[in-house]
Amino acid sequence: MSTYRVAQVTASGGTFELTEREVPRPGAGQVRIAVEACGICHSDALFVSGALPGVSFPLVPGHEIAGRIEELGEGAADRGWQLGDRVAVGWFGGSCGHCRACREGDFVVCPNLKVPGWAYDGGFGAQVIAPVDAPARIPEALSAADAGPMACAGVTTYNGLRRSSARPGDLVAVLGLGGLGHLGVQYAVAMGFETVGIARGAEKADFAKRLGAHHYIDSTSGTVAEALQSLGGARAVLATAGNSEAITATVDGLAHRGELVVIGADTAPLGINPAQLLMSGRVVRGHPSGTAQDVEDTMAFSALHGIRPMTEPVPVELADDAYRKMLSGKARFRMVLTYA
Secondary structure (H helix, E strand, O other): OOEEEEEEEOOOOOOOEEEEEEOOOOOOOEEEEEEEEEEOOOOHHHHHOOOOOOOOOOEOOOOOEEEEEEEEOOOOHHHOOOOOOEEEEOOOOOOOOOOHHHHOOOHHHOOOOOOEOOOEOOOOEOEEEEEOOOOEEOOOOOOHHHHHHHHHHHHHHHHHHHOOOOOOOOEEEEEOOOOOHHHHHHHHHHOOOEEEEEEOOHHHHHHHHHHOOOEEEEOOOOOHHHHHHHOOOEEEEEEOOOOHHHHHOOHHHEEEEEEEEEOOOOOOOOOOOHHHHHOOOOEEEEOOOOOHHHHHHHHHHHHHHOOOOOEEEEEHHHHHHHHHHHHHOOOOOEEEEEOO
């Protein structure tokens, strides 16, 4: 019997433990992926804590997966997949194909979205069975450790910016310089935006400039909205920080017809009143991750412009330590599990 390793939690809020499982076979419309790397996203905490409906234990999370296709289920070859293909699977782990959103071609907001680690075992295991619509092809220029985070953190920031109302030359601000924001700044610069990095502390100014930001705003010194208006007002703010108070503080810094794009998750309500939006025609919208095609676009753009996530690769045997480091906020910036 052939087996593979997984790092799993057996109860809500538990610690990760290594175990062996029998290698599964893909069914019709599925592929089996040999995982080479998997990023640890802060959203994984929602699964580990049992905060999402339908989460069951033992749990194998992980939705920043990079590896190679090792086995094809029935019909997978008809979708263009071949053995050995390098692929990434992110938050978008497949869609139902028959709901109204899917029928309109808006697959990423499918109410039956198949998120790895939620709908099926994720990349904290050395093997993943995924639907054929989930994988994205990895360009040769990207390593597995770089490609994994692109399937969630990368596509969310890249897609959030390219689908915003901002155009090259516009002032665009990125709130937060962490796992999402450090990529967001790089993408914003590469897209031709006059880019503002916003974070807590004057000491992060040099880091923002190293990422390519043209301006830096220390949110602990003065008013963020006033600082943005002094630069002419932001056409778009990409809010990567999962802090509703910090997100709210940027609204009055938007230019007329400016857009607040929220990708940082927080359960607290935003403190925005209608008057802040009406007279200037401002827009507030949430932005989900992206489809497999969006992930491919993200990786291609990243390869073209030399954009890479900042990662800390660790062997899967240290999954619990890596997860705890992510939770503590000490990761710089993506902990990535690797498989020998």
